[in-house]
Amino acid sequence: MKGAAEIIAGLRRREGLAQRTFATKAGMSFRQVQRIEKGESDITLSKLIGVVRRFGMELALTEREPRWDALAFMGMPLETRARGTGRCSRRSVDEAVVGAIRFLSRKDAGAGYGRHRDAFKALLLTLATHYPSRFAEYARRSGVDVVAVFGMDVIAGKDIKLRNLCLPALARWCKSHAAPPRQNT
Amino acid sequence: MYILIVNRDSIPALFEAIARDISGDWVLVGGALLRVLGLTDRVTIDIDLVPLGKVTNRDQLAVMEIAEKNGFPPEAVNFGAEYFVKKQKGWEKELVLLRDTGKARIYRPTKRLFRRLKEGRATETDLADIALYESWKEDAR
Numbered sequence: 001m002k003g004a005a006e007i008i009a010g011l012r013r014r015e016g017l018a019q020r021t022f023a024t025k026a027g028m029s030f031r032q033v034q035r036i037e038k039g040e041s042d043i044t045l046s047k048l049i050g051v052v053r054r055f056g057m058e059l060a061l062t063e064r065e066p067r068w069d070a071l072a073f074m075g076m077p078l079e080t081r082a083r084g085t086g087r088c089s090r091r092s093v094d095e096a097v098v099g100a101i102r103f104l105s106r107k108d109a110g111a112g113y114g115r116h117r118d119a120f121k122a123l124l125l126t127l128a129t130h131y132p133s134r135f136a137e138y139a140r141r142s143g144v145d146v147v148a149v150f151g152m153d154v155i156a157g158k159d160i161k162l163r164n165l166c167l168p169a170l171a172r173w174c175k176s177h178a179a180p181p182r183q184n185t
Numbered sequence: 186m187y188i189l190i191v192n193r194d195s196i197p198a199l200f201e202a203i204a205r206d207i208s209g210d211w212v213l214v215g216g217a218l219l220r221v222l223g224l225t226d227r228v229t230i231d232i233d234l235v236p237l238g239k240v241t242n243r244d245q246l247a248v249m250e251i252a253e254k255n256g257f258p259p260e261a262v263n264f265g266a267e268y269f270v271k272k273q274k275g276w277e278k279e280l281v282l283l284r285d286t287g288k289a290r291i292y293r294p295t296k297r298l299f300r301r302l303k304e305g306r307a308t309e310t311d312l313a314d315i316a317l318y319e320s321w322k323e324d325a326r
Binding site for chain 2: 128133134159
């Protein structure tokens with residue numbers, strides 16, 4: 001989740017206000033706004049909700065954007081600029097897979113994520129066909145009916161092509177991260 | 186758009202369609218071989234087919250057309266395994282006839298060649314496939 005500093009600073013910039021003006025409108029002191037934005041002070045959740053509402057906004061719980069770079073590192077066939085450069089830990093990749101299942105299964109996640117969905121389906125297909133234990137564990141942890149949500153029983157030529165791109169990279173990744181997925185998350 | 190409805194019969198059905206119409210000498214490898222032999226029910230979404238001799242693009246397109254004519258995506262036939270089969274030393278001596286249709290002969294790899302093809306990548310399924318194929322009683326080799 002974003003910290004209070006990011007939320008307050010983001011809201012203030014969105015409104016195009018200086019800290020002093022923002023403070024007045026938010027019912028806070030100028031010093032409070034300064035300290036929160038610098039990360040020197042925190043704010044209670046109820047107070048933050050109140051401030052946000054003064055500007056006609058709501059704080060909402062949403063699935064976090066998955067770490068696409070971690071998934072590409074694992075073998076998901078994403079365009080190279082999303083691949084990232086650093087190595088990703090086994091744990092962060094496991095979390096990214098489960099997070100992506102949840103994120104892409106949301107009804108409102110369709111727009112703007114078509115390519116991500118295709119590439120992720122390829123990763124899921126590769127897991128299902130070549131690492132069935134891992135696939136079952138990810139599906140269980142996500143709590144999502146993965147086969148139905150991602151249409152994994154209906155395979156187009158595009159799915160097979162992307163799966164073929166994914167398989168060698170995933171096999172290399174799995175060899176270097178041999179432990180089974182972490183339980184209890 | 187052609188789609189493959191994945192169920193336990195789809196890949197054996199695609200193989201039968203190809204075997205019926207194909208000509209020349211080919212090798213069937215990969216998970217599809219185990220499905221065709223009835224050794225597993227596991228999900229596989231394509232057929233790995235290797236031409237025994239030299240083939241042209243036209244030969245490959247003909248096989249893909251057979252797939253398409255039978256309602257499968259052409260990508261469900263994969264020729265990429267040729268590289269891996271033909272770089273195995275003595276691969277030609279590691280083939281067993283699986284099907285002779287008169288106009289086509291389709292071979293399968295011996296257990297030894299099958300292991301060599303699968304153990305390099307060594308996915309969970311590859312290792313399970315090796316164990317299944319090697320425990321298959323009908324092949325004495």
